[in-house]
Amino acid sequence: xxxxxxxxxxxxxxxxxxxxxxxxxxxxxxxxxxxxxxxxxxxxxxxxxxxxxxxxxxxxxxxxxxxxxxxxxxxxxxxxxxxxxxxxxxxxxxxxxxxxxxxxxxxxxxxxxxxxxxxxxxxxxxxxxxxxxxxxxxxxxxxxxxxxxxxxxxxxxxxxxxxxxxxxxxxxxxxxxxxxxxxxxxxxxxxxxxxxxxxxxxxxxxxxxxxxxxxxxxxxxxxxxxxxxxxxxxxxxxxxxxxxxxxxxxxxxxxxxxxxxxxxxxxxxxxxxxxxxxxxxxxxxxxxxxxxxxxxxxxxxxxxxxxxxxxxxxxxxxxxxxxx
Amino acid sequence: xxxxxxxxxxxxxxxxxxxxxxxxxxxxxxxxxxxxxxxxxxxxxxxxxxxxxxxxxxxxxxxxxxxxxxxxxxxxxxxxxxxxxxxxxxxxxxxxxxxxxxxxxxxxxxxxxxxxxxxxxxxxxxxxxxxxxxxxxxxxxxxxxxxxxxxxxxxxxxxxxxxxxxxxxxxxxxxxxxxxxxxxxxxxxxxxxxxxxxxxxxxxxxxxxxxxxxxxxxxxxxxxxxxxxxxxxxxxxxxxxxxxxxxxxxxxxxxxxxxxxxxxxxxxxxxxxxxxxxxxxxxxxxxxxxxxxxxxxxxxxxxxxxxxxxxxxxxxxxxxxxxxxxxxxxxxxxxxxxxxxxxxxxxxxxxxxxxxxxxxxxxxxxxxxxxxxxxxxxxxxxxxxxxxxxxxxxxxxxxxxxxxxxxxxxxxxxxxxxxxxxxxxxxxxxxxxxxxxxxxxxxxxxxxxxxxxxxxxxxxxxxxxxxxxxxxxxxxxxxxxxxxxxxxxxxxxxxxxxxxxxxxxxxxxxxxxxxxxxxxxxxxxxxxxx
Numbered sequence: 001x002x003x004x005x006x007x008x009x010x011x012x013x014x015x016x017x018x019x020x021x022x023x024x025x026x027x028x029x030x031x032x033x034x035x036x037x038x039x040x041x042x043x044x045x046x047x048x049x050x051x052x053x054x055x056x057x058x059x060x061x062x063x064x065x066x067x068x069x070x071x072x073x074x075x076x077x078x079x080x081x082x083x084x085x086x087x088x089x090x091x092x093x094x095x096x097x098x099x100x101x102x103x104x105x106x107x108x109x110x111x112x113x114x115x116x117x118x119x120x121x122x123x124x125x126x127x128x129x130x131x132x133x134x135x136x137x138x139x140x141x142x143x144x145x146x147x148x149x150x151x152x153x154x155x156x157x158x159x160x161x162x163x164x165x166x167x168x169x170x171x172x173x174x175x176x177x178x179x180x181x182x183x184x185x186x187x188x189x190x191x192x193x194x195x196x197x198x199x200x201x202x203x204x205x206x207x208x209x210x211x212x213x214x215x216x217x218x219x220x221x222x223x224x225x226x227x228x229x230x231x232x233x234x235x236x237x238x239x240x241x242x243x244x245x246x247x248x249x250x251x252x253x254x255x256x257x258x259x260x261x262x263x264x265x266x267x268x269x270x271x272x273x274x275x276x277x278x279x280x281x282x283x284x285x286x287x288x289x290x291x292x293x294x295x296x297x298x299x300x301x302x303x304x305x306x307x308x309x310x311x312x313x314x315x316x317x318x319x320x321x322x323x324x
Numbered sequence: 325x326x327x328x329x330x331x332x333x334x335x336x337x338x339x340x341x342x343x344x345x346x347x348x349x350x351x352x353x354x355x356x357x358x359x360x361x362x363x364x365x366x367x368x369x370x371x372x373x374x375x376x377x378x379x380x381x382x383x384x385x386x387x388x389x390x391x392x393x394x395x396x397x398x399x400x401x402x403x404x405x406x407x408x409x410x411x412x413x414x415x416x417x418x419x420x421x422x423x424x425x426x427x428x429x430x431x432x433x434x435x436x437x438x439x440x441x442x443x444x445x446x447x448x449x450x451x452x453x454x455x456x457x458x459x460x461x462x463x464x465x466x467x468x469x470x471x472x473x474x475x476x477x478x479x480x481x482x483x484x485x486x487x488x489x490x491x492x493x494x495x496x497x498x499x500x501x502x503x504x505x506x507x508x509x510x511x512x513x514x515x516x517x518x519x520x521x522x523x524x525x526x527x528x529x530x531x532x533x534x535x536x537x538x539x540x541x542x543x544x545x546x547x548x549x550x551x552x553x554x555x556x557x558x559x560x561x562x563x564x565x566x567x568x569x570x571x572x573x574x575x576x577x578x579x580x581x582x583x584x585x586x587x588x589x590x591x592x593x594x595x596x597x598x599x600x601x602x603x604x605x606x607x608x609x610x611x612x613x614x615x616x617x618x619x620x621x622x623x624x625x626x627x628x629x630x631x632x633x634x635x636x637x638x639x640x641x642x643x644x645x646x647x648x649x650x651x652x653x654x655x656x657x658x659x660x661x662x663x664x665x666x667x668x669x670x671x672x673x674x675x676x677x678x679x680x681x682x683x684x685x686x687x688x689x690x691x692x693x694x695x696x697x698x699x700x701x702x703x704x705x706x707x708x709x710x711x712x713x714x715x716x717x718x719x720x721x722x723x724x725x726x727x728x729x730x731x732x733x734x735x736x737x738x739x740x741x742x743x744x745x746x747x748x749x750x751x752x753x754x755x756x757x758x759x760x761x762x763x764x765x766x767x768x769x770x771x772x773x774x775x776x777x778x779x780x781x782x783x784x785x786x787x788x789x790x791x792x793x794x795x796x797x798x799x800x801x802x803x804x805x806x807x808x809x810x811x812x813x814x815x816x817x818x819x820x821x822x823x824x825x826x827x828x829x830x831x832x833x834x835x836x837x838x839x840x841x842x843x844x845x846x847x848x849x850x851x852x853x854x
Contacts, residue, residue, distance in 0.1 A: 031735030
């Protein structure tokens with residue numbers, strides 16, 4: 001267990017280092033943030049002052065060295081645009097993205113698994129067929145389009161839900177959350193639904209495929225012959241066997257929902273990390289981009305770790321390390 | 325008894341709802357929710373020269389002078405200003421003005437502000453460009469201040485419109501973070517800072533001690549919605565009452581929508597083409613008609629530049645590509661601005677003469693060129709260069725077109741990597757010396773001239789006229805010189821003007837807005853229809 005963890009950790013550090021080098025070189029090749037940020041009316045002297053103020057007059061290797069040195073001390077630099085520590089900036093936006101992602105993943109579990117079970121057990125029923133057909137739409141329609149359609153229908157035409165922004169928030173553990181207020185929940189409904197549609201479809205199809213595969217296995221027949229109730233056969237025995245791929249996908253999807261909720265966040269003007277990162281890329285705000293990517297790498301590694309640990313719970317045959 | 329109790333309860337609930345609804349209507353009627361099209365980068369008014377920041381600052385802070393809707397300077401915290409000698413401006417300050425924290429506004433605050441502006445740490449776009457000409461500040465009495473300039477510099481009042489005044493009670497070097505938290509966000513403006521959620525919104529309340537006209541709104545929620553579709557949808561759904569930068573594709577539809585009213589005006593932003601003048605030899609993106617290398621840069625020839633300019637059908641671009649949200653341009657500024665030259669109409673479309681000019685210049689078969697432009701910066705930028713590409717090809721200049729994302733594009737443009745390319749310029753000062761000095765004056769780091777003259781156009785005669793203009797104190801005389809300089813630049817085709825954009829705001833049908841040429845969105849100028 002310890003060696004396994006240690007190996008994972010070393011891998012993670014290596015991934016982060018490679019990523020920072022790529023970002024540094026990549027952004028340097030694209031352009032210069034000063035060109036974008038500075039007032040076009042600034043004269044040459046003012047431009048030189050701004051370049052020096054952001055430390056961009058140093059050679060790239062030196063900028064990278066300074067960054068690493070700062071990173072070792074827990075300082076990932078200050079945003080060029082906002083003049084705030086990059087970590088603090090991202091941390092401020094994180095709750096908004098987190099609650100959206102968690103809600104979206106919860107929705108996909110709560111809606112996707114039961115529907116998938118139903119469709120798997122009753123593949124020829126009308127509801128089963130409709131669900132399967134609908135799920136194709138779920139992951140083939142582009143998110144930005146679905147988002148705008150949701151706004152058009154529920155906000156503009158029907159006027160049921162607000163179209164944009166985060167709504168009222170309440171404090172819990174020193175952080176502002178919108179799921180604690182009615183207004184906040186109303187604001188969260190459309191973006192969360194938009195974000196979860198693809199995941200619902202994915203979870204649903206995986207569950208259905210698993211049920212179809214397992215329902216004819218010997219152990220199911222045996223359980224039935226033993227006289228177990230159909231509910232117990234499906235919910236305990238079949239479920240246990242189909243959950244491994246589902247958990248893997250949910251884990252991965254949770255990570256990508258957090259990292260790549262950019263589209264949904266910009267369509268719904270949701271002030272989360274996704275919107276911050278896209279704005280930062282547009283103006284080449286390097287400290288924020290690097291810090292964000294580091295957080296995401298860390299997040300994926302943690303999620304994969306948790307998924308691996310969950311496997312051992314779900315399937316006792318799985319071992320974390322190969323014993324020689 | 326039970327029945328009666330229920331009835332009484334029902335009555336109470338209904339009454340409660342009615343009261344609640346009335347109160348909410350009252351609050352809602354006095355609340356304006358507005359949407360900005362780009363995120364603000366700070367509440368600190370001296371941190372970053374950036375239009376969304378300027379929009380927000382106009383609610384919280386005042387400057388000594390303000391720009392009116394047509395971008396002409398008008399009195400604000402200064403009631404009057406005059407030259408006492410060639411190098412000294414004397415400003416009389418308004419009396420009885422209070423800051424949001426109750427402190428009285430005096431000359432001390434002006435001196436404090438001018439001292440802080442150039443020293444804001446880590447500023448990516450400093451306001452020092454507006455205060456730099458001021459070399460000395462003298463407080464005559466609490467409501468009179470004198471500003472000394474190194475040379476004759478008539479633009480001091482105009483530059484001061486950009487500098488928000490903060491109270492001197494903030495102490496030595498107030499930090500940018502403390503403005504964002506609200507601690508230092510103290511001005512004399514019509515609204516008081518309540519809260520700022522980065523990337524989301526700024527909440528403001530009306531400041532009842534404001535010296536000027538009382539705004540209609542008790543409370544303003546300044547939201548940030550960069551996505552065009554989402555902003556329009558938010559207006560249509562009624563969540564937002566007032567939006568800026570209505571996309572041209574939606575404007576036509578919104579004009580016929582009864583729920584919505586649009587306000588528009590011609591902006592100070594001009595869209596133009598820059599031509600490479602930095603090379604006498606071959607320029608990177610021009611080859612002969614059959615792709616052969618040329619030994620000279622055709623764009624150095626005045627006739628070629630003129631041919632390229634008159635080959636563009638400006639009214640067609642305005643009508644088809646911009647869907648009416650622009651006016652054809654023949655110079656930097658739109659009609660009605662100070663120093664607009666009335667005898668310079670947009671160059672008329674004339675393909676036959678363009679071909680003749682090309683032949684005279686020694687290119688009877690034209691040449692090949694790549695026209696570059698951004699594809700995510702100006703309204704319809706990529707479509708504009710595509711149309712121009714077709715128009716140029718019609719006169720024998722075979723044009724390929726390349727649209728590039730702004731962050732990469734501007735870096736390459738600054739390195740003179742292109743031959744012909746599209747750019748835009750908003751004249752914050754509302755007069756011609758600003759684009760003349762930055763865009764067409766000879767690139768000269770020592771003098772701070774031509775900083776964004778990316779094509780490196782250079783004309784000593786024009787430089788002399790610009791020098792003369794910025795040292796002419798008399799407004800009428802200076803306007804003459806500026807018009808003369810503009811005419812010289814345009815006759816020589818220093819760049820190819822295309823059009824002035826229109827700024828379009830959308831709002832609920834029961835509101836009106838005084839549309840501003842400088843693109844700022846101000847809640848105090850939004851009022852219910854009388």
